[in-house]
Amino acid sequence: RGQDPGEHPSVTLFREYLRLKTVQPEPNYDVAVRFLERIAAELGLGCQKVEVCPGRVVTIMTWQGTDPQLRSILLNSHTDVVPVFEEHWTHDPFEAFKDSQGNIYARGAQDMKCVSIQYIEAIRRLKAEGKRFPRTIHMTFMPDEEIGGFKGMQLFVKRPEFQALNIGFALDEGLANPTDTFTVFYGEKCVWWIKIKCEGN
Amino acid sequence: CIEESDPWWKAFSGACRDMHITLKCEIFPAGTDSRFIRAAGHPALGFSPMNHTPVLLHDHNEYLNERVFLRGIEIYTCLLSSLASVPPLPAEG
Ligand SMILES: [Zn+2]
Numbered sequence: 548r549g550q551d552p553g554e555h556p557s558v559t560l561f562r563e564y565l566r567l568k569t570v571q572p573e574p575n576y577d578v579a580v581r582f583l584e585r586i587a588a589e590l591g592l593g594c595q596k597v598e599v600c601p602g603r604v605v606t607i608m609t610w611q612g613t614d615p616q617l618r619s620i621l622l623n624s625h626t627d628v629v630p631v632f633e634e635h636w637t638h639d640p641f642e643a644f645k646d647s648q649g650n651i652y653a654r655g656a657q658d659m660k661c662v663s664i665q666y667i668e669a670i671r672r673l674k675a676e677g678k679r680f681p682r683t684i685h686m687t688f689m690p691d692e693e694i695g696g697f698k699g700m701q702l703f704v705k706r707p708e709f710q711a712l713n714i715g716f717a718l719d720e721g722l723a724n725p726t727d728t729f730t731v732f733y734g735e736k737c738v739w740w741i742k743i744k745c746e747g748n
Numbered sequence: 749c750i751e752e753s754d755p756w757w758k759a760f761s762g763a764c765r766d767m768h769i770t771l772k773c774e775i776f777p778a779g780t781d782s783r784f785i786r787a788a789g790h791p792a793l794g795f796s797p798m799n800h801t802p803v804l805l806h807d808h809n810e811y812l813n814e815r816v817f818l819r820g821i822e823i824y825t826c827l828l829s830s831l832a833s834v835p836p837l838p839a840e841g
Contacts, residue, residue: 558814651817657803657810658806661812665824666824680832682832692780695779704784719792720780720794720796722798723798725802729769731772731794734786
């Protein structure tokens with residue numbers, strides 16, 4: 548499906564991940580976890596699964612540093628994506644169609660399946676070059692970010708498995724920038740989740 | 749925007765400087781998982797290496813160009829090399 552022999556393998560893997568329907572409100576998380584487990588095995592990375600609540604699994608891939616006493620680098624991303632109004636799309640949002648300009652259309656292309664695969668492919672390259680670093684690098688793949696993280700990261704940070712990661716510094720998603728510049732976020736607005744109940748009359 | 753003396757920021761921004769990347773520091777306009785990471789006491793930056801790209805998250809026809817995507821892998825290769833090599837901090841003995 549859409550296999551272009553001239554395509555960069557990292558792009559092919561990205562498009563494969565975009566086709567997994569981890570779309571809210573009923574994301575297929577099982578298929579994403581299996582995909583990630585396969586990659587961990589391919590890369591020879593440790594893989595741990597933590598079910599923070601029923602049906603909500605956090606997948607952790609670990610590349611051990613040469614000095615595991617040091618605090619680690621956390622590369623976090625979420626596996627779920629927001630819903631679509633398919634009638635407004637020029638291409639199927641879960642087909643990962645690539646046009647002649649190289650634009651890949653999919654729900655999750657920016658938010659944030661690109662980043663998950665970029666983390667993975669960067670580590671694949673560094674490992675292939677024989678690089679080793681003092682600090683351990685963990686990649687965490689989180690469910691439910693798009694609905695507040697209440698059954699994802701919010702529970703995960705309370706777990707002993709999170710403590711055991713011994714994090715020194717973390718990266719997570721940002722946003723696109725239409726100019727030549729890259730945006731980096733060092734904080735975020737405080738979010739208030741409000742439930743509104745409307746009764747008809 | 750962030751303290752130059754912070755070793756993590758030094759590693760991150762230094763790697764970007766080496767790649768001739770211009771950064772714009774902002775406060776994220778919504779909530780992400782990093783708020784829980786920060787609340788747990790760990791410094792975190794929000795960064796997705798997408799320039800020359802319209803902001804289309806949660807929108808119809810969300811897309812990313814494959815060249816921007818591939819450049820992002822190179823950027824992480826450099827960032828990770830720098831971050832995972834930050835020398836032991838005072839608190840790490
Ligand atoms: Zn996101």
